[in-house]
Amino acid sequence: MTPEVERLERLAERLRAVEPYVPPPGAKIRGWNLVLAAVEQSNRARSRVHPIRRLVLASAAAAVLLVAGAVGVSADSLPDSIFYPLKGVLENTRGALTFGVSDQLAFHLDLARTRMAEAQAMFARHRVDLADQALRALDDQLNDAALVIQAEKQTDPAVGAAMVNRLSQAIATHDAQIKQARDRAAQALQTADKPATSNGNGNGSPAASPNGNGQGNGATNSPHPTPKR
Amino acid sequence: MRPLGKAASDDDRPLIERVRKGDQDAVRALYERYFDRIYNYVYARLGRAEDAEDLAIDTMTRSLTRLDLFQDQGVAFSSWIYRIAHNATIDHYRRHGKVTLVSLEHAPALESADPSELAVEQLSNEDLHAAIRDLTDEQQQVLILRFFQDLTAAQVASILGKSVGAIQALQHRALGSLERALQGRAVN
Structure with a gap:
């Protein structure tokens, strides 16, 4: 051990022997009272904040669940549902995010199928007004599909022709489905009227047409646009 | 040399958990464990009993009311409390100038x-x-x-x-x- 290290070691030993400063008892008691008061105040403040924070978190969670639930429910909603307008918003959003001719055609045909399903459901529930509304929306989708095809035919006639075939098949399918739905609805109305005509009071009313005006909708004529070939 | 009490160690963790749950006895235990040490440390730095008393109380108050800021990840509570004391000392120097009054x-x-x-x-x-x-x-x-x-x-x-x-x-x-x-x- 060098002399310097020995000296420093002796100095270190001397430092270890220094009596520590000890706080006077009064200082320690005063300190404890102040610390305790501060801790209690801090705990009170925390307990006041926590319920508010919990409430805010619970509200936020409830709002998220509500929106998610509404979106989920609206995806399968029908025209007579309160969530149906939200379904339209979601479809518009989806349409805005659909790029490419083929995807756009698929999108319009998909929506046309959805409108068809809605119309069938509305016919089944005897909501002819809403069924007609769904069918008009179906027409709109098919018209949009026809416009997409028309644009594509100018750039690529072969692809355009294939698309025309897809649209024609969709129209044929929809026409058949519409006819079927209307027949079913008319049949259901006739069945519902039978007891009234056979009750013997002679006041039986004639079978109502699906749209309520007694003239029918002319289901034999296709309401859909014919794709230009 | 008179001992300053039990040395800081991992034993602090259960006490800290209890303090976080509002246990006043645990607050007291931590206060008893550290007050003398912090007072001694600050006194040695400043050389004035009055200032040492105020700064030791301030350090204990800050550490025991802000345990939510203390994360036991690699740094012990003892290290944390000494750092608070050190910062309090530096603040004191800034406010009053570094003077030796002994x-x-x-x-x-x-x-x-x-x-x-x-x-x-x-x-x-x-x-x-x-x-x-x-x-x-x-x-x-x-x-x-x-x-x-x-x-x-x-x-x-x-x-x-x-x-x-x-x-x-x-x-x-x-x-x-x-x-x-x-x-x-x-x-x-």
């Missing part, structure tokens, strides 16, 4: 300026404290924590955020500086 008038005169003849056994506690306060901030910290607080080099390393090797080197330099400061005082 009087050396009654200290025994030292006989020689030759380091080899420095009679460390004859040095008073006040001489030593006053000379330490002439050192740099880090040198003061390492000497106070190592020799007055009886902490290990590893504990000091954790408090200062340095390696154990760096603390050992700092300690060696601090002792050398202290020796020179004591010689200077002897000459004056």
Whole structure:
């Protein structure tokens, strides 16, 4: 051990022997009272904040669940549902995010199928007004599909022709489905009227047409646009 | 040397959990464990009992009311509380200026300026404290924590955020500086 290290070691030993400063008892008691008061105040403040924070978190969670639930429910909603307008918003959003001719055609045909399903459901529930509304929306989708095809035919006639075939098949399918739905609805109305005509009071009313005006909708004529070939 | 109480250790963790749950006995236990140490540390740094009392209380209040800021991830509660005390000391210096107020008038005169003849056994506690306060901030910290607080080099390393090797080197330099400061005082 060098002399310097020995000296420093002796100095270190001397430092270890220094009596520590000890706080006077009064200082320690005063300190404890102040610390305790501060801790209690801090705990009170925390307990006041926590319920508010919990409430805010619970509200936020409830709002998220509500929106998610509404979106989920609206995806399968029908025209007579309160969530149906939200379904339209979601479809518009989806349409805005659909790029490419083929995807756009698929999108319009998909929506046309959805409108068809809605119309069938509305016919089944005897909501002819809403069924007609769904069918008009179906027409709109098919018209949009026809416009997409028309644009594509100018750039690529072969692809355009294939698309025309897809649209024609969709129209044929929809026409058949519409006819079927209307027949079913008319049949259901006739069945519902039978007891009234056979009750013997002679006041039986004639079978109502699906749209309520007694003239029918002319289901034999296709309401859909014919794709230009 | 009189002991300052149980050394800081991992034992703090259960107490800290209880304090977080609002257990007043745990607050008391931590206060009892650390108040004297922090008072001693701050007094050694400042040299004034009144300031040491205020800063020790302030350090204990800050540490025990802001436990939500303490994350037990690698840094022990003991290191955290010493850091708070250190910051409080630095704030105090900023507000009041760094002055040494411990009087050396009654200290025994030292006989020689030759380091080899420095009679460390004859040095008073006040001489030593006053000379330490002439050192740099880090040198003061390492000497106070190592020799007055009886902490290990590893504990000091954790408090200062340095390696154990760096603390050992700092300690060696601090002792050398202290020796020179004591010689200077002897000459004056």
